[in-house]
Amino acid sequence: MTDKFSKAAKDLTDSERKKALESVLDNANETEAGIIRQILGEDGKPLTEKQKKVYEKYIEPALVEKCGALGCTRFSLAGETYCATCAIDYGE
Numbered sequence: 001m002t003d004k005f006s007k008a009a010k011d012l013t014d015s016e017r018k019k020a021l022e023s024v025l026d027n028a029n030e031t032e033a034g035i036i037r038q039i040l041g042e043d044g045k046p047l048t049e050k051q052k053k054v055y056e057k058y059i060e061p062a063l064v065e066k067c068g069a070l071g072c073t074r075f076s077l078a079g080e081t082y083c084a085t086c087a088i089d090y091g092e
């Protein structure tokens with residue numbers, strides 16, 4: 001399950017990833033929040049190896065969720081109920 005989510009998260013565009021990271025930040029613990037702020041930060045400081053591991057294991061898979069529409073197998077961005085396709089159908 002985590003693999004599928006990670007793969008979907010890797011396919012996000014930069015702007016989608018930024019939006020998802022901002023959403024995940026609200027529920028992140030201190031360590032994760034620090035990493036997310038660093039990614040979103042302007043200075044472009046690279047993550048340490050340890051931070052990268054936390055990012056790949058805990059943060060990246062949380063950037064996408066299963067679309068909330070019944071029978072839809074696509075992913076939605078963290079914080080969004082529906083995937084982009086269903087959001088149009090449901091008028092969001």
Ligand SMILES: [Zn+2]
Nearest residue numbers: 067072083086
């Ligand atoms: Zn959907």
